[in-house]
Amino acid sequence: MSGEPQVQEEFEARLKAYEGRPAAATGVGRDPVNEPMIRHWCEAMGDTSPAYTGPDAIAPPTMLQAWTMAGLTRRPERTAAYDELLTLLDESGHDAVVATDCDQEYLRPLRPGDEITFDSVIESVSDRKTTKLGAGYFVTTRTDIRAGGELAGTHRFRILKYAPAHRPSRPAERRPRPVVNRDNAGFWEGVTRHELLIQRCTACGTLRFPWLPGCNGCGSPDWDTVEASGEGTVYSYVVLHHPPFPAFEPPYAVGLIELAEGVRIVSNVVGVPYDKVRIGMPVRLEFRRYDEELVLPVFQGVTP
Template identity: 45%
Template sequence: MNGTSRSADGTSSTTNGASRTEDGTSSPASEAYEERLRAFVGREVTGPTPGQDPVNQPMIRHWAEAMGDRNPVYTDERAARATGRPGVVAPASMVQAWTMRGYAATVAPAARDTAPGGLAALVALLDEGGYTSVVATDSELEFRRELVPGDHIAVQETVESISPEKKTALGAGRFVTTVKTYRDQAGGLVATQRWRTLRFRPREAGRPRAERSTGGSAAQPGAEPPARRPRPAVNRDNAFWFEAAREHRLVIQRCASCGALRHPPGPCCPECSSLWWDTVESGGRGHLYSYVVNHHPRHPAFTYPLLVAVVELAEGTRLIANLDGVAPEEVRVGMPLVLDWLDADPDLSLPVFRPAATEES
């Protein structure tokens, strides 16, 4: 059967054995290749893998502080017992963190998954088809019980589906959906996660000629065009924020019921659970709450060393952004910062920050 089908989201997919890319050239997706991909559907690609550490109070405390979550049931035994719990519990959204292996355990050759038919084999097969880039698209979590210090969590991952090739703004690609099952030390189910990524073939044509930044360094004349910035995962909860950013407005979501400000955007107020909200515009000033100097892994859209900052705005909310106009050795926690804008391309503008002294000098 030949032809092109169209999904509900407007993306197109091929139905013949040799699909074609956006530029009309034949892709490696022969019927034999499609069959090899289909063989992964329903397969366990990661066996039960225990986390490196059990659930513990220090990590819970660090998580709650980083997220700005002041719920006392995470850090105060007395407050937790007052709610009927036996003691402190871990935030539900931490479930994935307990099984993360860390950078070294993920990329070190000795630690890589080399099991036949495992996740590494699926990634290699997708790479063979040219789908060498990846972006996460969405995650759906279902929690069965709260985790407490001493629990030791393991995760197992199964492939649920691999889509036909789709035409997307990033390039031709396939949506890969896996289901991660989290169990405790007794084998009891604590959570499931449906995890979807887009594995895509990067587009070569139509790249912007240069990134434009009002605060960063300009591209040199005749230089190689930079790679496109990775696309953010835009959804109905955060689209307003990126639309405002394209207008060089840094907005903060505000609960219309209790007035609490929150970031990142979400559908529900964490203070009063109201679903009603509006926005206020930030004045663009703040201070450096924390930062990292990123060296690896490298992406061609960025220059290194790369300063990634947690900025606390004067309004009280925090956001993650790049830090510009300062050398890594000159950065200090608490330094005053001022907002600037990076126009990565016509479709993407992002806030960046630089030392406030730069503007005042």
């Protein structure tokens, strides 16, 4: 056996050693099974089944995982073993990840008031697989979900940890051009002068953004503009990781910025690491040139 296959074999043996080890231990659902979450789920899914309403309501079976989720915070019950496995894969170059599939088994219905507990185990780590994304390993976790101590269902979740396949370099691509029309041309003209202009209804004084042909407060078609001070805060944001898009380099943060004037604008948050952007973070307007034609308003994060 040559050295390289032996190294590969030893590495995969280290990965396999994590099979059967806990991924999350003694987890507790953040909320009991409850009617508001059931209602929101059904509205989002368009599910009007009468089984999910009324005094004998049950939760939709496909909500099984929802009762174990920790929101935007890291699950405190996640184990060191699971973190070690992911770190081992990251350090070996398999640092990209994509969720591939999940399957669920339902053993008893969940009803409003049920208290949820759960445990997860690293069920399997595959041999090295070659995919279009790149070569890597499928990691499957199994979560047993209980209600009042009784097993209610099982959720299996599979991810692929992979080393991205080499892609030939491509010439730099220009960022997409904004769509300029008769309703917003004045805004983009202001941007070229490094001015962020907000429409103001001359009938009722209401500020509006984005630009519209008439006031959505009083309906007047008459307006002028005021220049934004450039001060604002992050009202909400998302971080784009995937898929990659020409002329953009993920990950990057896109924020819904509330300006000091009270209107909101969507733009990139720059100048701070994407994972340091927070709701309520103060930001300051700047204008960034991306090529010989394109200037865009972006917002510089202001850290304490």
